[in-house]
């Protein structure tokens with residue numbers, strides 16, 4: 001089978017398409033014929049050699065976490081899934097024609113394989129940060145980086161819970177954020193005043209890591225009501241960094257439920273072939289994705 005690997009840390013050009021052995025599922029795992037896999041910021045951060053303390057990597061390695069596909073083989077102690085089932089979830093080294101999955105759920109009928117691959121890790125993150133920031137129905141949540149992979153489910157899940165949202169994104173994404181039910185404004189010069197003009201802020205999320213944490217504290221009025229997924233300097237301002245993944249199985253079940261109810265749909269910004277994995281990383285690193293970038297096998 002074909003698979004993307006890298007043998008040294010570096011830029012997108014370290015990614016190589018190689019022939020590899022088809023992996024065999026261990027206990028609690030299944031193997032899928034991958035139909036689609038999502039590009040996460042995590043993938044290119046690890047490829048660059050970032051986060052090595054928290055995520056030690058032995059080279060050569062493959063990459064990729066989120067995938068959708070068709071079950072090809074079922075490991076020991078696995079119940080409730082059969083060869084031929086369409087699933088989506090999290091696995092290991094999913095930029096490949098076949099991959100092992102560790103957490104999965106039956107794929108929602110409403111989604112294509114390309115769409116479904118985009119949900120697992122960003123929905124887990126969205127549910128986690130909404131719970132950790134502690135925002136309630138009837139309150140207003142400010143979201144910086146609202147149009148991206150994590151922002152898209154954050155805005156929609158918040159709206160489905162009766163939370164008002166002020167979303168901050170670039171000019172191209174203002175109508176998109178409004179279509180999700182948020183008030184929208186642009187980042188850049190004067191953005192804090194523009195947010196103030198849209199209303200009072202009860203809690204705030206930094207999903208872009210653009211250095212706005214002190215301003216979010218000012219707007220929310222208390223560092224306890226601010227959370228970031230992207231700014232490692234946040235604790236300097238008394239703000240929590242959320243980095244520990246929650247219950248992925250529960251997140252997949254909730255994603256399927258929200259999709260079925262019409263409360264959640266994450267757009268696919270662009271699809272790529274496995275051979276175009278390096279271009280997908282270049283585009284993701286540019287930092288202006290609406291929804292998800294997906295490699296389709």
Ligand SMILES: NC(=O)c1ccc[n+]([C@@H]2O[C@H](COP(=O)([O-])OP(=O)(O)OC[C@H]3O[C@@H](n4cnc5c(N)ncnc54)[C@H](OP(=O)(O)O)[C@@H]3O)[C@@H](O)[C@H]2O)c1
Nearest residue numbers: 041145147148149150169170187208210229230242243288
């Ligand atoms: N800690 C965790 O558990 C965890 C989990 C998932 C992700 N993350 C991190 O969270 C961050 C977001 O991930 P993602 O998947 O959502 O990324 P993404 O899909 O690349 O989205 C980034 C978004 O940020 C927006 N943006 C760019 N510059 C901005 C600025 N100055 N102000 C406000 N928004 C801006 C972009 O909107 P425009 O196109 O409109 O500019 C884009 O939609 C990444 O740093 C990722 O590594 C952390």
